[in-house]
């Protein structure tokens with residue numbers, strides 16, 4: 267991935283005093299806000315997350331080659347060792363035994379051979395028979411063509427696999443063939459085995475102006491041949507980054523190992539990154555045609571399902587053989603300015619790793635934070651049997667409201683008041699979230715959670731639901747509305763949103779889980795049906811106390827049979843000196 271990042275370099279050149287900030291006499295930057303007291307600059311550590319993945323400093327983007335190997339989790343990442351804007355990208359590397367606490371290691375892959383001299387970009391790890399490990403990644407060659415390269419561990423006795431050796435025959439795949447754009451050819455997937463015993467990978471590409479996941483085959487993972495047709499392609503966009511292709515069993519939260527035979531009844535998921543978000547299709551991997559066949563083809567890509575409806579991109583999944591689950595990692599960027607990132611000295615985090623599986627109807631993926639994150643939970647706050655009438659606001663006290671994990675069940679007392687659903691909203695759910703905000707009264711909802719709220723609520727982030735009736739089914743809207751998340755000007759503050767279909771007659775309850783981590787608000791609605799990752803930079807609450815509330819602004823009363831909240835301890839995320 268990466269090309270589009272060049273503009274960041276330009277933005278940095280503009281780092282200087284602009285109208286909404288003043289440079290202090292000692293060079294310290296001091297921001298002024300229209301309605302609040304003078305507050306200190308963003309340089310402070312207060313926005314730095316306490317339990318999300320990030321390196322000690324500098325820029326990161328895509329997760330690369332995540333894997334569980336010989337008892338250790340590895341997370342690699344696109345990393346700029348020289349600054350907090352995109353550039354000079356190498357593969358950073360960290361290891362963990364629990365996916366939460368991480369040890370930082372030295373650079374795993376750098377730009378030092380002809381086949382990656384102009385770029386060392388995203389790739390994936392595959393465990394071959396005999397427990398042999400290989401990583402395939404994208405390099406940019408002297409002509410700036412994108413090619414695929416191989417590295418293997420240098421020293422198999424090193425449990426951390428600190429050093430990697432580049433294969434002598436790199437690049438192993440060149441951007442050749444009619445219609446292939448050699449500058450849009452990157453991010454190879456983890457390998458899987460076909461019925462003929464050969465390895466396959468997919469590579470994101472632009473082919474004849476369309477987006478494609480190109481299919482390659484190999485016996486030994488070194489000598490690759492392009493299959494005469496893509497795994498899948500679509501004319502509704504022109505390039506896919508970071509494809510991910512994996513098998514899932516409907517209703518089974520266990521993961522499947524792509525190196526093993528795929529069981530009967532399995533479906534396949536093709537994920538692709540475009541339009542600043544991660545979308546996916548569910549379908550079957552047809553062995554006869556050696557291609558992916560989606561269950562539903564939607565020409566309008568705005569309607570494609572999304573892994574996350576907020577700030578989440580370039581995700582990559584892996585099979586965790588330790589716990590028999592599939593885990594997905596995604597990148598979340600900063601939504602302040604590049605000059606803020608230069609001042610902070612860091613930019614970018616990875617979302618909490620999530621277990622990912624297919625619902626029992628085979629219609630959508632479900633996700634949930636890996637259970638290991640619960641090890642950070644401190645004192646528990648527990649409320650039962652609350653009732654939120656129209657306008658009801660219940661303050662959740664007793665947790666660290668900047669570092670918390672909150673789980674709430676909302677129970678509907680009646681579903682008769684659901685307003686009618688308009689399918690055209692699906693084309694632009696963010697627009698609908700702006701219109702159907704937390705203060706806009708409706709039949710059922712909005713109800714949900716308000717976090718990082720200042721005393722007078724002038725600053726707050728709302729995560730909320732609304733319930734609509736659509737012929738025979740119910741459609742639930744979930745929004746994460748950042749429009750009031752900060753009084754600071756110049757931030758990107760959308761109202762993110764997604765819809766999910768729900769059998770309300772059977773379920774009656776809608777759950778919300780939100781992980782709050784300083785500048786991260788990561789929410790899972792409807793037991794993981796809609797996930798929304800968001801970044802917020804509140805200024806009015808940072809030095810004081812932030813409030814957290816459950817609320818209901820809908821006409822129908824909503825019960826809260828169960829509300830639990832925990833303060834979250836700081837994790838050891840790439841803290842230097844812990845080795």
Ligand SMILES: *[C@@H]1O[C@H](CO)[C@@H](O)[C@H](O)[C@H]1NC(C)=O
Nearest residue numbers: 346347348353354355356376
């Ligand atoms: C970082 O900057 C130093 C000094 O300019 C340079 O020698 C080094 O090659 C840079 N590293 C990368 C990965 O570009």
Ligand SMILES: *[C@@H]1O[C@H](CO)[C@@H](O)[C@H](O)[C@H]1NC(C)=O
Nearest residue numbers: 420421422423424425426429
């Ligand atoms: C390989 O790794 C082991 C374990 O860390 C270490 O003892 C050994 O010195 C390493 N060998 C080389 C050649 O670096």
Ligand SMILES: *[C@@H]1O[C@H](CO)[C@@H](O)[C@H](O)[C@H]1NC(C)=O
Nearest residue numbers: 483484485486488489490491
């Ligand atoms: C690579 O694989 C192709 C197709 O199987 C085969 O024709 C070719 O000889 C192989 N090349 C090498 C160097 O092994």
Ligand SMILES: *[C@@H]1O[C@H](CO)[C@@H](O)[C@H](O)[C@H]1NC(C)=O
Nearest residue numbers: 476499500501502503565566
């Ligand atoms: C994409 O291809 C389909 C079927 O071949 C065609 O009907 C449609 O018009 C094409 N769309 C675009 C945007 O080219």
Ligand SMILES: *[C@@H]1O[C@H](CO)[C@@H](O)[C@H](O)[C@H]1NC(C)=O
Nearest residue numbers: 542543579599600601602758
């Ligand atoms: C990152 O943040 C900006 C807001 O500045 C957003 O518009 C952009 O598309 C985001 N995501 C990615 C993947 O770049």
Ligand SMILES: *[C@@H]1O[C@H](CO)[C@@H](O)[C@H](O)[C@H]1NC(C)=O
Nearest residue numbers: 657704705706716728817819
């Ligand atoms: C609920 O609605 C009222 C009245 O419109 C509004 O003042 C309040 O801020 C809303 N609550 C939330 C959490 O937005």
